[in-house]
Amino acid sequence: MSDRVMVSARINGESTDFLADERDSLLEALRERIGLTGAKEGCNNGNCGACAVMLDGRLVNSCCVLALEVEDAEIVTVEGIAAEDGLHPVQQAFLEEAALQCGICTPGFIVASKALLDINPDPSEHEIRFWLAGNLCRCTGYDKIIRAVQRAGEMMRNGSHA
Amino acid sequence: MQNLKYVKPTTIEEAVSLLANGGATARVLAGGTDVIVQARERKREIDLFVDIKAIEETRQLSFDAATGLTVGAALPCYIIYNDETVKSLYPALADATCIIGGVAIQGRASLGGNLCNSSPAADSIPAMIVLAGEARVAGPNGRRSVPVDQFCTGPGRNVLAPGEFVVSIHFPAPAANSGAAWERFIPRNEMDIAVANAASALRFEGDTVAAARVAIGAVAPTPLMLAAAAEALTGRPLTNETIAAAATAASAAAQPIDDMRGSVRQRRHLASVLVERTLREAARRAGRQL
Ligand SMILES: Cc1cc2nc3c(=O)[nH]c(=O)nc-3n(C[C@H](O)[C@H](O)[C@H](O)COP(=O)(O)OP(=O)(O)OC[C@H]3O[C@@H](n4cnc5c(N)ncnc54)[C@H](O)[C@@H]3O)c2cc1C
Ligand code: FES
Ligand code: FES
Numbered sequence: 516m517s518d519r520v521m522v523s524a525r526i527n528g529e530s531t532d533f534l535a536d537e538r539d540s541l542l543e544a545l546r547e548r549i550g551l552t553g554a555k556e557g558c559n560n561g562n563c564g565a566c567a568v569m570l571d572g573r574l575v576n577s578c579c580v581l582a583l584e585v586e587d588a589e590i591v592t593v594e595g596i597a598a599e600d601g602l603h604p605v606q607q608a609f610l611e612e613a614a615l616q617c618g619i620c621t622p623g624f625i626v627a628s629k630a631l632l633d634i635n636p637d638p639s640e641h642e643i644r645f646w647l648a649g650n651l652c653r654c655t656g657y658d659k660i661i662r663a664v665q666r667a668g669e670m671m672r673n674g675s676h677a
Numbered sequence: 678m679q680n681l682k683y684v685k686p687t688t689i690e691e692a693v694s695l696l697a698n699g700g701a702t703a704r705v706l707a708g709g710t711d712v713i714v715q716a717r718e719r720k721r722e723i724d725l726f727v728d729i730k731a732i733e734e735t736r737q738l739s740f741d742a743a744t745g746l747t748v749g750a751a752l753p754c755y756i757i758y759n760d761e762t763v764k765s766l767y768p769a770l771a772d773a774t775c776i777i778g779g780v781a782i783q784g785r786a787s788l789g790g791n792l793c794n795s796s797p798a799a800d801s802i803p804a805m806i807v808l809a810g811e812a813r814v815a816g817p818n819g820r821r822s823v824p825v826d827q828f829c830t831g832p833g834r835n836v837l838a839p840g841e842f843v844v845s846i847h848f849p850a851p852a853a854n855s856g857a858a859w860e861r862f863i864p865r866n867e868m869d870i871a872v873a874n875a876a877s878a879l880r881f882e883g884d885t886v887a888a889a890r891v892a893i894g895a896v897a898p899t900p901l902m903l904a905a906a907a908e909a910l911t912g913r914p915l916t917n918e919t920i921a922a923a924a925t926a927a928s929a930a931a932q933p934i935d936d937m938r939g940s941v942r943q944r945r946h947l948a949s950v951l952v953e954r955t956l957r958e959a960a961r962r963a964g965r966q967l
Binding site: 540627 | 680681683706713716717726730753755780781782785868
């Protein structure tokens, strides 16, 4: 076995030190070393987006990042999206529009959708579908998810940003 | 995943010596969108990742009107296609980088990784070929430049010698009255491996095509630069007939395989259609009406 290495990063706004194997993916480190199990393992090969997180402000698939790569980086997972006093509009809209069933894909969709709305507050349906092409859902179907993102956009534009 | 070591050198010299001493099981890590999965699925025996992203030259994006554009080998796609110079002067590069994977892949995937993974279907390679891209390589014997059209030698194979890696990719400044374009065909609108892809670049003198470069991918063991297609175009005005001749040359040069993504016949057909479309778009970008 290789030796564990100490990694320091800011995760959901908090300085976090954790020990990782040099072969750990960021997804494995989040789930198994840090206990943040929001990001999910769907495919483990970059295709499904269930493991999506923000890394230094960019959407990435954490199964395709090594844990050691995030030294000094800023990471936001689905656990870091809600405010103290309630859900983020994207989370609220996914609930209200019933945009989830089993929920495995949901953390990735929430992180990816928020990343889109943060740079494009009023995306067209086409822009939403294109942006979310890297997120797969096996049960809900995409129409409800698209409606939830549109609804979240409306909520955010109307200032109900938690 | 197998046991492995991770190192993050900050200079080219350090990276070269780590790669040279690491031997065949040492690999460069850029965006990791190919190589981390390959390591996990043991498609490649890897025991050392040399992360090149802390080396400044691999993250550069610089343009000089006289000498052209230099793109760091590890620079992620999203920085490339959001760059104003790339969008206005090298749109064919934006065409390809904005469709590689999805948004999360583009946050990490690099041109150097796409080139060095050397997949026959690698999307950016035909675009880099028609833009006369040159890979700037560093290795134990110093630096050298390799034209992108001579870089790949087979599926997953390329000209890099042990200890060598690509530092950046250089493109000459666009000539007056020139244009280039890239397209691919996939069954979905996004997030799939190309059934075929193609790129074309044209330079006009008056109405005459003074220079042409045409390349196709996913239809042969490596991306192909098509000398016959360029010949059919050069020295003549661009017409439906010369475009058709170049398209025919493309399907003749293709040596596709049958697989789950497409048949030999479909791929030959796609090669000609995509060459035709990219030629028309390249001409439009060069300011020509057909
Ligand atoms: C879901 C998904 C979708 C994808 N979609 C597409 C697509 O649409 N089109 C497409 O073409 N590809 C696609 N890919 C493949 C991949 O994203 C691209 O090939 C990407 O450009 C690889 O870049 P990277 O920086 O991630 O490379 P890495 O994975 O870091 O490296 C790839 C290979 O090149 C070597 N390498 C990397 N950089 C250098 C260098 N500078 N010098 C020497 N060797 C180097 C590595 O050792 C490794 O062998 C997809 C992958 C996934 C997971
Ligand atoms: S688990 Fe990472 S993309 Fe599917
Ligand atoms: S809700 Fe089950 S995969 Fe999307």
